[in-house]
Amino acid sequence: MNRILLALSLFMATAAGAQKIAYETPGALDHLHALQQQFEDLRFGMFIHFNIPTYANQDWPDPDASPDIFNPTKLDCNQWAQAAQSAGMTYGCLTTKHHSGFCIWDTKTTDYSVMHSPYKHDVVREFTDAFRAHNLKVFLYYSILDTHHKIRPGQITPKDVDMIKAQLTELLTNYGPITALIIDGWDAPWSRISYDDVPFEEIYRLIKTLQPDCLVMDLNSAKYPAEALMYTDIKSYELGAGQKISKETNRLPALTCLPVNSAWFWKTDFPTTPTKNPDNLVNDLLVPLNNAWCNFILNVAPNRDGLIDQNALDALAAIGRKWKNEGPVAKIPPGVAPVISPNIAKRQAANASWSDDMDIMDFGNDDNFRSSWMSNPAVQHPWYEVDFGRDRSFNTVVITGEHITRYRIEYFENGGWTPLVPRGDDSTHVKIHRFSRAWGSRVRILIDQFNGQPGIAEFGVYDERR
Structure with missing residues (x-):
């Protein structure tokens, strides 16, 4: 842990002077706009909620659940990638660490990880290799809220922030180009971790220093006005939480997410419960969202063996038969740089x-x-x-x-x-x-x-x- 934190501090000290964030150099706002356009041109992707909650039959498991329960003996990320391709998807996004703090990569920051489970393989590595092999872009999901490591409201210390930075450094250093990082559990009413407790600007700058072309998305950005990018490069909307984009008035690059099943992580009734209707997903969501500069990411949760259930595979294939990717979407309207700094007027x-x-x-x-x-x-x-x-x-x-x-x-x-x-x-x-x-x-x-x-x-x- 001390070694990676030292390496992180040395890297940041040397890189900070050489690499400025997106909009601070000549033409760089244009570069950010181009990245946003490329993101919208991807149109449709697969969210993959797969982590220790998969083995708890609930999305919020015991934060002290033993790593021994994580054992996907038949895990096949190539199956996931092929399923994504069958639906016409262009990328996948994996939950590297969810709110309960279990890391499914070879991290040096904690023992609460897949490497201390019976599986003992780096799932992030298997995912990134498989999706790239199938010509799919790679996104990663990361939760700031971490109930196992007590990264919770009122308990956050400088060491906690250092661990977050060290984990992000691993994810953005060891797995090749990451098109986008989706962050969760931050500045939301239910997480209650503010952008001051874990400083947004520092995290954003670290990400852009490590990978300047990586888009930063905070899933909680719906708290902020629909007309501005505040604390995110892409405006996000979680349909299951009642966050709905205006398909008539939206002028920002956006993302909407929804699970194909009844919840984000796999549940024991998923194999025998119908998925959401593919016709509705295409006609009521995917097509109109794409027409409103909104990328659609559909969650498909692998089971405890590490495989996608047959009914979900069938739903994805049905989507692929009903919808064809027509390539780039219309040009996004010109925008301004996102606001990422602390609000010094707050509660003054x-x-x-x-x-x-x-x-x-x-x-x-x-x-x-x-x-x-x-x-x-x-x-x-x-x-x-x-x-x-x-x-x-x-x-x-x-x-x-x-x-x-x-x-x-x-x-x-x-x-x-x-x-x-x-x-x-x-x-x-x-x-x-x-x-x-x-x-x-x-x-x-x-x-x-x-x-x-x-x-x-x-x-x-x-x-x-x-």
Whole structure:
């Protein structure tokens, strides 16, 4: 463990100066956009939930379940790849570590792994080799929440963050090019691990340093507005959790996921319970999602032998007969760089013009996009500000709100207000402003025109590394 952490620190120290993240170098935002387009052009892939929960008959097993139960004696990743090809899929994504912390690769960070199970083979290696041999792209899934190693809310230490970085370093160093990394268990209401507890920007930069072409997807990005990429390169929607993309208004590169069975991990009733209807999967999801710049990843859970059940194989083959991959999708609309830095305005002291108590200014920077500060309808010149209590540096402001059509943004320094955005005419739901770094103790928006009762769900201020 100490050896890999030392290697990680030395690698990061040398690589950080040489490799900047996607949008910081000339033409690099175009490069990110090209990667996003390539992702959408893949159209359809296989999610593979296969880990120690497979042997527990539930998605959330005992975090101290013994590695002895993990023993897929007939595991055949070539069968998985062939099944994906039969459906017209172009990639696969394997759960390298789920929420209970069991690692199915040859990790040096913990004994809670496949190498200490009866199977004793690197499943990630077998998966990546098999899918590449069948000309399929390789994605990996990784959970930040880890109940076995106590990487849980309120208990996260610097050593935990170091272990996360060491594990990601192994996955992104030892298994060839990874097209995308899907991260879960982070900044979600049920995981309660914030992007401050495990710093998103540090993890994102590590991934991009190790593999600059690897897209980063946080499955919990549906918390954030549908109009902006915040803490992700690809907007994601989990249909089973009620997260639905707007097929009419979406303008971002997106991903929607759903299991073909009733749950993500294999259950004892899967072989005898009908899968979801292939006709519905094609006509109601795959085709309309692709037409809305949304890739569809369908989960197929291998059983305890390490094989996909026959009814799931039949469903995939039926999908392949009903749907043909027509190649690249329409061009994604031009976009801006994702926001990945900490929000320094979150839960800071806020002030505003008159509002009713149930819509008070505290709701405008509470890290909850479902609550808002709302100006009282009688106010003719509404305003909202965040007070840091001391001078802070910042270079980005993101305002998520309603009915604001013209505005100004200013910051307070040396006893006076200085314009940041002298006139904003952006009437969209999310307004992203990037500018040269400024220093100030307060930031405010002055709302000059509005077409309804103005409100702010979140007033974000960021000090991006650029």
